[in-house]
Amino acid sequence: METPRKQNQPAPKPYAAPRLVRYGEVRALTQASTMGGNEGASMLTTQMSSDRLLKQDWVRIGTHPLGVGIYLFDYKPEFRDRHGHGRQFGVMADEVERVLPAAVTRDADGYRRVDYAMLGIRREVS
Numbered sequence: 001m002e003t004p005r006k007q008n009q010p011a012p013k014p015y016a017a018p019r020l021v022r023y024g025e026v027r028a029l030t031q032a033s034t035m036g037g038n039e040g041a042s043m044l045t046t047q048m049s050s051d052r053l054l055k056q057d058w059v060r061i062g063t064h065p066l067g068v069g070i071y072l073f074d075y076k077p078e079f080r081d082r083h084g085h086g087r088q089f090g091v092m093a094d095e096v097e098r099v100l101p102a103a104v105t106r107d108a109d110g111y112r113r114v115d116y117a118m119l120g121i122r123r124e125v126s
Contacts, residue, residue: 046115046116046117046118047105047113047114047115047116048090048113048114048116049079049082049083049107049111049112049113050090050091050092050093050096050104050112050113050114051093051094051111051112051113052092052093052094053111054075054076054079054083054111055071055073055074055075055076055088055092056073056074056075056076057073057074058071058072058073058092059071059072059073064091064119064121065120066096066099066100066119067099068091068092068095068096068098068099069091069092069095070089070090070091071089071090071091071092072087072088072089073087073088073090074086074087074088075088090114090116091114091116091119091121093112093113093114094112096114096119097112100118100119102118103115103118103119
């Protein structure tokens with residue numbers, strides 16, 4: 001049942017499907033630096049340090065289908081040489097651990113790591 005339009009109200013525009021725009025790789029958008037200093041080389045990695053204790057200045061930019069946040073962040077200065085300089089993209093391990101504990105492990109220092117492949121996220125580090 002259609003609702004009547006008020007007089008002098010223009011007819012609604014027909015629906016047009018949105019257009020998907022691809023802006024490039026996430027690492028280019030976040031200015032992530034190289035890890036290990038191998039300029040020009042890239043490798044596919046699934047395990048990434050994702051402990052909230054390593055990060056600062058995080059901003060939630062989305063939600064993963066599992067309900068965990070997707071963030072832009074910087075590693076704290078004392079962790080940047082090991083984990084990366086510049087703006088980074090990822091999840092928080094404590095959130096992932098609540099919904100998919102099998103995707104979270106701890107490194108030798110006791111910090112949480114997330115297996116991004118288990119979340120369906122492909123991380124390429126150059």
